[in-house]
Amino acid sequence: MHIAQRMSRLGTETAFEVLAKAKALEAKGKKIIHLEIGEPDFDTPTHIKDAAADALFKGYTHYGPSAGMLEFREAIAEYFTAHKGVPVSPDEVVVTPGAKPIMFFGMQAVIDEGDEVIYPNPGFPIYESVIDFIGAKPVPLILRQENEFRADVNEIESLITPKTRMIIINTPQNPTGSVLTKDDLRRIAELAIKHDLIVFSDEIYSRIIYDGAEHVSIATFPGMKERTIILDGFSKTYAMTGWRLGFGIFPKEIATLVARLQTNCTSCTASFVQIAGIQALRGPQNEAEAFVQEFRRRRDIIVDGLNGIKGITCVRPHGAFYVFPNIEGTGKDSKFLADYLMNEAGVACLSGTAFGAHGNGFLRFSYANSIENIQQAVKQIKAAVEKL
Numbered sequence: 001m002h003i004a005q006r007m008s009r010l011g012t013e014t015a016f017e018v019l020a021k022a023k024a025l026e027a028k029g030k031k032i033i034h035l036e037i038g039e040p041d042f043d044t045p046t047h048i049k050d051a052a053a054d055a056l057f058k059g060y061t062h063y064g065p066s067a068g069m070l071e072f073r074e075a076i077a078e079y080f081t082a083h084k085g086v087p088v089s090p091d092e093v094v095v096t097p098g099a100k101p102i103m104f105f106g107m108q109a110v111i112d113e114g115d116e117v118i119y120p121n122p123g124f125p126i127y128e129s130v131i132d133f134i135g136a137k138p139v140p141l142i143l144r145q146e147n148e149f150r151a152d153v154n155e156i157e158s159l160i161t162p163k164t165r166m167i168i169i170n171t172p173q174n175p176t177g178s179v180l181t182k183d184d185l186r187r188i189a190e191l192a193i194k195h196d197l198i199v200f201s202d203e204i205y206s207r208i209i210y211d212g213a214e215h216v217s218i219a220t221f222p223g224m225k226e227r228t229i230i231l232d233g234f235s236k237t238y239a240m241t242g243w244r245l246g247f248g249i250f251p252k253e254i255a256t257l258v259a260r261l262q263t264n265c266t267s268c269t270a271s272f273v274q275i276a277g278i279q280a281l282r283g284p285q286n287e288a289e290a291f292v293q294e295f296r297r298r299r300d301i302i303v304d305g306l307n308g309i310k311g312i313t314c315v316r317p318h319g320a321f322y323v324f325p326n327i328e329g330t331g332k333d334s335k336f337l338a339d340y341l342m343n344e345a346g347v348a349c350l351s352g353t354a355f356g357a358h359g360n361g362f363l364r365f366s367y368a369n370s371i372e373n374i375q376q377a378v379k380q381i382k383a384a385v386e387k388l
């Protein structure tokens with residue numbers, strides 16, 4: 001069958017491919033420790049599951065509005081206003097199956113072919129893929145280890161041209177765990193206003209943050225809310241990856257267009273899942289908070305463990321649940337080492353290049369696994385690297 005030309009511009013997310021490879025090895029009897037996939041290993045809190053079950057039996061089994069059910073959008077608006085200091089009204093919210101469609105729909109709504117979009121590299125691979133797919137030009141903003149993988153605002157400024165339409169930021173960041181400071185964000189906001197740019201702010205890890213670091217939404221700066229698209233969701237904070245529940249916050253006229261894109265694509269997000277989302281936001285937060293405490297313990301174990309291996313140096317990140325160690329000292333490239341660790345050490349991780357060309361020289365480990373497994377993985381990695 002003929003394949004449309006645009007498909008050659010559509011990228012992918014390597015994590016799913018590596019997971020499939022690891023599963024194939026497991027099927028052959030090999031033991032693999034999974035540090036590749038970006039999802040909490042915790043179970044969704046019971047009160048959220050109960051709310052979904054109850055909603056199913058109360059008849060939330062039908063289509064709902066494309067933008068999301070009003071009572072859910074009200075809960076999101078209330079949450080954002082109270083917790084992030086961004087005054088939001090329900091008609092600025094669009095609910096989607098997972099947060100990922102906010103990238104796809106959000107960029108379709110505001111980016112033209114030929115526009116330039118500055119995006120973090122290494123960064124979540126879907127940004128570059130979607131920018132390319134819609135015929136815009138991806139302009140990589142290199143995140144450097146010497147700056148703890150925070151975006152360098154002077155470098156952003158040097159990348160801006162008359163064609164720049166959007167800057168994508170992600171804090172805390174995947175894959176590096178870096179957190180932008182309030183001052184970084186203030187300076188990015190000033191640039192956006194000066195050059196009349198849209199900011200796409202991916203805040204999916206905003207609740208997974210350590211060491212007193214503060215998550216600040218760029219939309220809180222004066223003049224920013226009207227030029228910011230915020231992506232957020234339930235996958236990471238509430239261990240709800242498989243539920244597919246996310247949302248975006250947009251200026252009202254853009255929210256209407258994004259809802260129309262959703263009408264054309266998925267119609268709406270599952271109704272009973274949205275009722276569970278209300279419970280997640282308004283119910284007890286103690287389990288979500290306990291997840292963060294546990295992630296912080298694991299972070300310290302993996303960072304200390306990796307720094308104890310010759311040839312590897314690892315920055316201690318302040319957010320998300322990933323580490324991004326530099327492996328140049330092993331003398332091997334990232335792809336080789338990721339494959340080698342899977343086959344030789346029985347540890348699945350991702351090559352830094354899964355997050356863009358500027359991820360070469362690094363690996364990404366997700367520490368969404370038990371302390372026991374992380375300790376065992378570090379031991380096995382050390383033994384395998386020593387054999388190189």
Ligand code: PLP
Pocket residue numbers: 038097098099100101124170173174202204233234235241245246
């Ligand atoms: N943004 C970033 C930076 C992510 O890492 C992810 C998931 O890995 C998403 C967005 C998408 O989340 P969801 O599973 O809710 O679609």
